[in-house]
Amino acid sequence: MNHGIGVDIAFLLLATLAVVTGWRVFRTDSMVRASFFLLVSFIAVGVIMILLAAEYLGVAMFFMMAVEMTVMALFMVMFMMNPAGLNPMNMVHQERIAIGAGIVGFLVLGAMALFAVFPDQPVSASLDPVKSLGNEMLGDSMLIFESAGLVLLTTMIGVVVLSCHRGRYGAAAEGSLPPGLEPGGDPAGKPEEDEEEEGGGHHHHHHHH
Amino acid sequence: MTLTTLLLLAAALIGIGIYGALSQQSFVMLMMGLEMILNGVMLAAVAFWAFSGAGVPEGQLLTIIVMAVMAIEMAMGFALVVAVFRGKQADMTESLTGLKH
Structure with missing residues (x-):
């Protein structure tokens, strides 16, 4: 495929934008900002698709992601842990394993990109x-x-x-609860102390406005 | 812009997505990691279509299917998050211990 230096520069900038915003998704303090960072990353990939002559897919990506990330931002507000990103937020677990898995994934896939031999059959200009x-x-x-x-x-x-x-026939969870030990009693096998203990381990504040 | 650089970019996006999906405690943030993985997959599919597949239409169709998978993943994910929150008042992965040994 023949393209000018301008396309190469645009690709470089867009690739940097996609990776940096993609990384910021998991490093920002506000979950709403995270969803908009993800939107920017998707849009950068969409523009790269247009550069690759897949116009329909690139534009479909814009429309789909604009709507999807707006919906996502609403859910982010509903499940937000740190409103407005006012406090530093770090809600991760098993971080070392996760970083290692991410790096291994990148290295394996990157090695395939670098060392595998793929057929060189670009899209013809007439298509x-x-x-x-x-x-x-x-x-x-x-x-x-x-x-x-x-x-x-x-x-x-x-x-x-x-x-x-x-x-249709009552509460949605009805069928999933065990019957009571006496008629009309509380569900069996679920002592209340247990439930309180389960919820106690992980305190974080929910703010609903 | 060659096939190699495009695939490296896709690999970077997939790697970030793996990190996000494994490290985040909040269900919604975990789903963002999955979306990021699919982002890289779509880019790789379009790159192969453009440079290695001689423009066969199935390559573009694959990307459309991945987009549908992405929509399904998000809709079902949010429905599960809402159902779990309604049942257990939980929005963190650690709060779900029902299947733990």
Whole structure:
């Protein structure tokens, strides 16, 4: 694929932006800022996709991520541990293992990128990527495309079932609780002291405004 | 911008995502790590499509499928977070000990 020096410079800047904002996602003090850092990282990758002539995918990435990260920011506010990022926040566990796993993952995949031999078959200039994708989705791969739609519908139903307060025949959690030892009593096998002990280990404050 | 540099960038994003998914205590932050991994996967798929696959349309289709997976992951993840919070008042991974030996 032939491209000018301008594309190379743009790629370098966008790659730096994607990695730096991606790293800041897990290092910032505010969870809302984290979701917007992730959005910036996704948008940088979307622009790189457009540079690679996959215009449809790049623009689809913008639209999808703009909406997804806005929704995510709302959930971040709901589950926020540190409102407005006013305090330093470090909510990690097993950090050494996690850093090690991340570095090992990068090294293994990077070694594959550097040392594996991939065929050199760039996109031909005459190909219209959007048209070919459209023909594929509504042609040979229609079953795959439609299956994705069906799975999304199943997801919607599952999400409503999971997050619904009450089921058709009473409280949503009713079937998952053991019956009481006497009729109408509290669920068996769940002493109250245990529950209090479980919640006591991890104190953090929830602020709901 | 070559296949190698693109794949290195994808590897870096996947590595950051692995770190995030393994290290974060909050469920929602953990999901951000998973999203970051899929971000790298999509970039690698498009890079292969552009440089190594001679522009076969299935390469772009794979990216569309990964986008659908990402949407499903986020929707189901948030539903589970809400269900867990309703049942246990928990939003940290350490609070869920039900399956611990």
